[in-house]
Amino acid sequence: MIGGALTRRAQELAARDAPFVIATVVRVQRPASVEPGNVGLVHADGTIEGFIGGVCAQHSVRLHSLEALESGMPLLLRVLPDGPEEIVREEGAVTVTNPCLSGGAIEVFLEPVLPAPRVLVVGDSPIVAALRSLGPEVGLKIVAAQDITDGVLAPTADDLALVVAAHGNDETATLRAGLEAGVRYVGLVASKKRGAAVIGELRADGVAEELLQRLDTPAGLDIGARTPSEVALSIVARIITVRRGGSEPERTSASVTAVDPICGMTVVIAADTPSLEHDGVTVYFCCAGCRRKFEERRELARSDR
Numbered sequence: 001m002i003g004g005a006l007t008r009r010a011q012e013l014a015a016r017d018a019p020f021v022i023a024t025v026v027r028v029q030r031p032a033s034v035e036p037g038n039v040g041l042v043h044a045d046g047t048i049e050g051f052i053g054g055v056c057a058q059h060s061v062r063l064h065s066l067e068a069l070e071s072g073m074p075l076l077l078r079v080l081p082d083g084p085e086e087i088v089r090e091e092g093a094v095t096v097t098n099p100c101l102s103g104g105a106i107e108v109f110l111e112p113v114l115p116a117p118r119v120l121v122v123g124d125s126p127i128v129a130a131l132r133s134l135g136p137e138v139g140l141k142i143v144a145a146q147d148i149t150d151g152v153l154a155p156t157a158d159d160l161a162l163v164v165a166a167h168g169n170d171e172t173a174t175l176r177a178g179l180e181a182g183v184r185y186v187g188l189v190a191s192k193k194r195g196a197a198v199i200g201e202l203r204a205d206g207v208a209e210e211l212l213q214r215l216d217t218p219a220g221l222d223i224g225a226r227t228p229s230e231v232a233l234s235i236v237a238r239i240i241t242v243r244r245g246g247s248e249p250e251r252t253s254a255s256v257t258a259v260d261p262i263c264g265m266t267v268v269i270a271a272d273t274p275s276l277e278h279d280g281v282t283v284y285f286c287c288a289g290c291r292r293k294f295e296e297r298r299e300l301a302r303s304d305r
Helices: 004-015 055-071 126-138 171-181 192-204 228-243 288-303
Strands: 020-029 039-043 048-050 075-080 088-090 093-097 105-113 118-122 141-144 161-164 185-188 257-259 266-268 275-278 281-284
Touching: 004 020, 004 039, 004 048, 004 105, 020 055, 039 055, 048 055, 055 075, 055 093, 055 105, 055 266, 118 126, 118 171, 126 141, 126 228, 161 171, 161 228, 171 185, 171 192, 185 228, 275 288
Parallel strands: 075 093, 118 141, 118 161, 161 185
Antiparallel strands: 020 039, 020 105, 039 048, 075 105, 088 093, 257 266, 275 281
């Protein structure tokens, strides 16, 4: 069960819209240094708060927690002291062999806590009103200029979508900002004729062709929508398609990994990952013990030359 300090920390992270994973030890096979119910919080940079096992177990928890953050889906991680070298994947579960464990095994439930994806909407129309109503029902955070203190929307690559339904009012500047910022979906609510005219204006303003090809106009899936609510539904459906990896590639913050040459464990490369330089290459290890063994073998090989 998550303790008071970690509960407060989790609440603080959630309030800041910071992504993290709640890692809960659910089963232990002795010998092991953890108890069922031990909980840790794994941040997006791999930092772990709380205790969910020794150094070697932490590497597996860190690696697959980042995977859970990328997919947005919970995952049961089984860490065994022996077994196949390959990672075994099942629906909702993954089994890894951790040769560093002291003979025991643990199972850890990884539950990602992600902020609602932000969807920026521009304009004051029935379609925007319908988007503001429908979006939260499917887990989207709808943000309009009137929701921000200075009234200025500043699209970023972290935003899932930008929908412009301003009916000709300063559309090109906002669309350009969204496209150049790398917002995953940028849609313009307009007829095909006016949409083509806006694209022409953006092209004349020097917006790159590859960016213009990402502009969706008329915005939304073609479902024969007529009413503002139906148009909003078509746009939300299009955004969900992008979010779930449909026609737009999923942007992830996939972690950089390396294989420990001593024990064969896959480790996440982070600031605190043990490493050393060897023949001009950085070699990473799961723990200081494996690094020490590598150094001993290297010195022995040099002395035999």
